[in-house]
Every structure is written in structure tokens, then in C-alpha cells.
Amino acid sequence: MAESAQDSPLRLEVIVASVRPKRFAPVVADWFLRQARADEDFEVGVIDLIDTPLPLDLTENDEVRAFQGRIEAADAFVAVTSEYNHGYPAALKTAFDSAKREWRGKPIGFVSYGGLSGGLRAVEQLRQVVAEIHMVSIRETVSFHEAKRRFDADGETHDGAAIDASARMLRQLAWWATALRTARTADPYPGS
Template sequence: MSSTQQTLKVAVVVASTREGRFAPTIADWFTGLTAQRPDLEVDVIDLAEAGLPDRLSKEPGPEVTDISCRLGGADALVVITPEYNHSFPASLKTVIDWHYTEWRAKPVGFVSYGGMAGGLRAVEHLRQVFAELHAVTVRDTVSFHGVWDHFDASGAPKEPAGAEAAAKTMIDQLIWWGRTLRDGKAARPYAA
């Protein structure tokens, strides 16, 4: 089987850990779309369920080691993030800072949500952070402005066409970058 036919391993990081968070609704919707893609193998890393310590330590515990293995084994990543105070959650920053090589030379896509800005300010901050870690962020994102108005009580999008089209574009870009970078690293090590 050629590498273009192999499934792409994608880690989906759900960033919000706040009580009453909207993240599970967004994550369920997004992973429902990825489940329809036979070219993807998705691993959801929900930071609210990860049991992470509340601060960095010199000796990360088993929870961090588990996340490290899952991030390291992924070919590509998707971050689902809200926007808190014009940026991204501290829980996500902590997980990013605990890791380095796990992000290197991998594509990162974004699904963001929030109020008027739809989480896009968080995404723009994340692009700078991931560039420092030698990750490649895909251009197109999925963004929900005024997110609470976009989903019904069952968690389904009220008007799915636009969001699904944005997700397809982002996923297609993620797959292209994921396969390209995976093949490139297999042919020659990434020079960091």
C-alpha cells in the first residue's frame, strides 16, 4: 500500500477544561465528520479528561507520558479551541509547552469557537506558537462565531452546510500536509 493510500493518524486535542464548556459539542460534531473519512484514524485527546497536573513539573506524571505518546504517534493534529481573553486556554499552552518533538514537522489544523471573533484570535496566537515548534499550520480553519446560536439542543448544527464545507477544506489540507511531511521525514530526517 502506498503512503498516499495509508490512513493518516490525527490527534484531535480538545483544549477547553472549564466546567460547563461547549467543547464536547464541537468535538462530537467534528469527530462525526472525520469518522466518515476512511483515510483518517482519529485519536481524541480531551484535556478536561486527561487528569493533567495544574502546573509544569520537572518530572511529568503518567498522564503527560500518555499524551506524549499519543501526540508523538500522530501524523497530524487538530486543535479544537475556544477563545479566552483574546487567546487560547492555559491548559492548551501547558500541554504545548510540555512537548517539543511531538509537534515537530507535523501539520496542525484548527477548529475554533467563541463570541464575535469565533476563536480566530486564539488561532492566530497558536500559529505563532506552533511555528516556534517547527509545526506547519494549515491555512484554512473552521470557526464558529456566536457558537451558541449555531447548534440545536441535541448538539447538531442548525445550518451544517457552511461548517461542513470549511471542515472538508481544512481536513483535505491537513491530509495533504500530513502525507507530504510524513513521506519527507521517511526519506530524510527533519533538520531542526
């Protein structure tokens, strides 16, 4: 008998937002990916925006359609984001704007990093954006303040608050992803 969608692992796409040269994003993203891949509820993929050519003018092409297909197939998302000038990276906004209905009725969590704020100002702005595209923002956030000091040479952290927040966020994300996948299967999300 074929496995039903309800019995299959949740498809989690981790979006790496920073596209700057010499970015710190891979260190933070790789750490979080190890946490997520250890969770049996999720099948984890990575959308690194540095490798995802999305047109700034939001025209549709084959790359955009492939991106939209990955968003459509996912049950949940986590954005790993830096904070630049009290905001989030422009590449992440382009990603959100390059799809529409594919985001709807799905949960998203945030892993942020930066200086003193740990990227939390970027996350608060992103919560407004994802609400507008009909996503559910997970309350728990993983945040690394003075991020470069929080990781050792092997990309590990001993930041207990971040480790704890990651586990709580993944549990909440799994709950919401399961509930929303069940709801979307029973009755497609309304909207134009």
C-alpha cells in the same frame, strides 16, 4: 505482506482544549469528530485535556510520557479551541509545552468557537505557538461565531461556511500529513 506506514490511514488526534466547567467544547468537538471520522484518510483519536492530567510546572511523569507517546504516534492534529479573554485556553499551552520534538514536522488545523470573533483571535495566537514548535499550520480554519446559536439540540449545525471549511481543512490536512509523513520517513526532521 505487512502494510507500510505510507499505506496506512493517517493518525489524526483531535485535541479538545477547554477544561472549564459547563464548557461548550463537547458540542463543537463531537460535531467535528463526526466530520473527521467520515473521512477515510484518517484514523481519529481524541485527546480531551479535561481528562489529560498534565502538570502545570511541566515536570515529566508517567501521564506526560503517555501523552508524548500519543503525540509522537500521530500524523496530524486539530485543536478544538474556545476563546477566553481574546486568547486560547491555558490547558492547550500546557499541552504544547509538555512535548517537544514529538510535535515537529506535523500539521495542525483549528476549529474555533466563541462570541462575535468565533475564536479567531485565539487561533491567530496559536499559529505563532505552533510555528515555534516546528508545526505546519493549516490555513483553512473552522470557526463558529456565536457558537451556541449555531448548533441544534442534537449537536448538528446548518452553518454552511463551517461545514464547507471543515471539508476543505480536512483535505488540506490530509495533503500535508501525507507529505510530511513521507518526508519524516525518508529523512527525520532536523532539530535539537
